Amino acid sequence: xxxxxxxxxxxxxxxxxxxxxxxxxxxxxxxxxxxxxxxxxxxxxxxxxxxxxxxxxxxxxxxxxxxxxxxxxxxxxxxxxxxxxxxxxxxxxxxxxxxxxxxxxxxxxxxxxxxxxxxxxxxxxxxxxxxxxxxxxxxxxxxxxxxxxxxxxxxxxxxxxxxxxxxxxxxxxxxxxxxxxxxxxxxxxxxxxxxxxxxxxxxxxxxxxxxxxxxxxxxxxxxxxxxxxxxxxxxxxxxxxxxxxxxxxxxxxxxxxxxxxxxxxxxxxxxxxxxxxxxxxxxxxxxxxxxxxxxxxxxxxxxxxxxxxxxxxxxxxxxxxxxxxxxxxxxxxxxxxxxxxxxxxxxxxxxxxxxxxxxxxxxxxxxxxxxxxxxxxxxxxxxxxxxxxxxxxxxxxxxxxxxxxxxxxxxxxxxxxxxxxxxxxxxxxxxxxxxxxxxxxxxxxx
Numbered sequence: 001x002x003x004x005x006x007x008x009x010x011x012x013x014x015x016x017x018x019x020x021x022x023x024x025x026x027x028x029x030x031x032x033x034x035x036x037x038x039x040x041x042x043x044x045x046x047x048x049x050x051x052x053x054x055x056x057x058x059x060x061x062x063x064x065x066x067x068x069x070x071x072x073x074x075x076x077x078x079x080x081x082x083x084x085x086x087x088x089x090x091x092x093x094x095x096x097x098x099x100x101x102x103x104x105x106x107x108x109x110x111x112x113x114x115x116x117x118x119x120x121x122x123x124x125x126x127x128x129x130x131x132x133x134x135x136x137x138x139x140x141x142x143x144x145x146x147x148x149x150x151x152x153x154x155x156x157x158x159x160x161x162x163x164x165x166x167x168x169x170x171x172x173x174x175x176x177x178x179x180x181x182x183x184x185x186x187x188x189x190x191x192x193x194x195x196x197x198x199x200x201x202x203x204x205x206x207x208x209x210x211x212x213x214x215x216x217x218x219x220x221x222x223x224x225x226x227x228x229x230x231x232x233x234x235x236x237x238x239x240x241x242x243x244x245x246x247x248x249x250x251x252x253x254x255x256x257x258x259x260x261x262x263x264x265x266x267x268x269x270x271x272x273x274x275x276x277x278x279x280x281x282x283x284x285x286x287x288x289x290x291x292x293x294x295x296x297x298x299x300x301x302x303x304x305x306x307x308x309x310x311x312x313x314x315x316x317x318x319x320x321x322x323x324x325x326x327x328x329x330x331x332x333x334x335x336x337x338x339x340x341x342x343x344x345x346x347x348x349x350x351x352x353x354x355x356x357x358x359x360x361x362x363x364x365x366x367x368x369x370x371x372x373x374x375x376x377x378x379x380x381x382x383x384x385x386x387x388x389x390x391x392x393x394x395x396x397x398x399x400x401x402x403x404x405x406x407x408x409x410x411x412x413x414x415x416x417x418x419x420x421x422x423x424x425x426x427x428x429x430x431x432x433x434x435x436x437x438x439x440x441x442x443x444x445x446x
Contacts, residue, residue: 005283008045008413015076024359030290033442036090048259050096050255051095053098055139058072074098086347095265105261106257111241119189122189126185129174129176130180141173141175142175161297188233189229193226200225234247274311281316287316292324324369356443361426421442
């Protein structure tokens, strides 16, 4: 493959429920739009994603509903893939944690971090619930973010992106039973992110990061890059081996390593070991991550640190395309709380071309937007005749050319603005003008 290959990624959804419309409105559709537009320009693009199976949110839902967690994850995996197909969202490499060959690769990469000294085994203080004895991390930890004081779980605050753990939270308790934290000592692999400060700063200086992410990076630097355990004594996740026997690899670390592996295999399908993965990463010309603001800490801070620790000499990161929340009737979409409309529901009842065009038109690019059923239906009534060829006005050819150029430019990563592209397409359709690549890209039919 050419050295100028571009890689676009969208996040691995957590399989604790089906995808909802908020997911589609954000990184999933955006990455597909950008990839289709890039290919229409003649660029070489690889799109990668996968699944996040091992956050303990998954086990929590299974236990709460009395279901077998493995059967549940397989069911939601199939539903997510069906949603992608219905929404015409494509990808070139899909890394599936349910494949038998997946855990050995993650163990290989994790052991490389330990054996190389990048993540040494250290005795540190962790916390367990004083009542149910669960190690307090991810969904097993609940409290208020120490930075913005909003409700948060372990990992990263969904509101401001700050890294959250017992020591940095206000009133931390067990997320399952409300028990108080109890300190205990454990020997686990630890990533000292300060060791990679220079590499991270170099990446941040040249990458395109939106203002909220820049603010997050500034806060992290002022507070000091944290030390993060890479594995825990816990009850869900990939079992470690060798020095990690008795521990499970942390879900966020797993996804960072899975991204490294999946992207490398997309660039070079023959890559089969650490050296091969690193060589493949070195061949990337541009890497763009599409994500929601709630994932900004992981993609802007943690992923680059893990990759640097794994041996990536220079991050290929070009930038992050970040969206705000897309709410449902005024409240946040939530898989765990079952609030919102699932993507499959919407796609089964409506033309996917209209769904894609509406979600591009109403995408929460720089501020939150809100899904309302009556607004969607009004949009569909307006857009369907235009897609069917009904012309409602005339458009001067010079204006049409300008509108087309503006719309196509809005689907480049550096200037990504899906709402603008959708509005340009609607203007061109109404005027009976040439739509270039816009119609095919936005509807997914080309």
